Amino acid sequence: MFAAYAARIDRDQPLNGLELGERPEPEARPGWTTVTVKAASLNHHDLWSLRGVGLGEEALPMILGCDAAGIDEDGNEVVIHSVIGQSGHGVGPREPRSILTERYQGTFAEKVAVPTWNLLPKPRELSFEEAACLPTAWLTAYRMLFTNAGVRPGDSVLVQGAGGGVATAAIVLGAAAGLRVLATSRDEAKRKRAIDLGAEGAYEPGERLPRRVDAVIETVGAATWSHSVKSLKPGGTLVISGATSGPNPQSTELNRIFFLELKVVGSTMGSKEELEDLLSFCAARGVRPVIDSVLPLDRAREGFEKMAGGDLFGKVVLTV
Secondary structure, eight states, rough: OOOEEOSOOSSSSSSGGEEEEEOOOOOOOTTTTEEEEEEEHHHHHHHHHTTTOOOOGGSSEEEEEEEEEEEOTTTTTTOOEEEEESTTTTTTSSSSSSSSSSOOOOBBEEEEEGGGGGEEEEOSSSSSSHHTTTTIIIIHHHIIIIIISSOOOOEEEEEESSSSSHHHHHHHHHHHTTHHHHHHEHHHHHHHHHHHHHHSSEOOOTTSSSEEEEEEEEEETTTTTTHHHTTEEEEEEEEOOOOTTTTTSSSHHOOOOOOOOEEEOOOOOHHHHHHHHHHHHHHHOOOEEEEEEEEEEEGGHHHHHHHHHOSSOOOOOOOO
């Protein structure tokens, strides 16, 4: 079957390790189902994999891709929850959790095998392309907002780095849930898009906000960390799920964190139950993932180049 896969690890030039070509089809195993992939979406996780983060040389070649929607062996339209080992289903109770492409072959292929437990029905309201955007970036944003930040309608939230997958999802989901969303971006066009998606205001990174917020959604890391901490109300919550600009800010702002009793919460992915809730929320409220571009699988390299260059707003989707 045709696939996009990591053939080599290159920490400095990750796209040097990306290959497109034939790979073996998934083998049948007890408790697993093979899904015919209709659409899959890119995540920064795929670039990190090509750099060797969470993926060792011994696991190569590894088909990339965490997210997908497709058709199962019984003809059902399904969405894949990409965390394997969280429940013990299909892998045994002691296996630590991993994301597709870390231990098991991913979704950028004509077919992918996952534990049957990991499949959820695709809502008929969502296209395959839309549903394929949800299991990683959108699920991460959903958990950050509604589980870890604990915000309620009417609360205010700052989303750093509008344009990225998680940040874009947080803006759309937050606005749909009745939150007062502010956003930042270095790019004027992305700031305008953020407002179009429901943000009350959009600002340059580090710019003084009109008011402090109840929570900050942080995926940028070092470049925006200080601004995130300083933007919170006393007792506010900073939720972090990534650090695309680096993990080591110049100032940790510890004095402000303890004096104002701020909460800093790490957040990674989400549960199958949260993904089910997210799918229902999108179907019921008419919320749709923001898609930057849709490309056929044989043009996957173009999608990787867009993501690596930051030249996107929303998700890149690959169709099979």
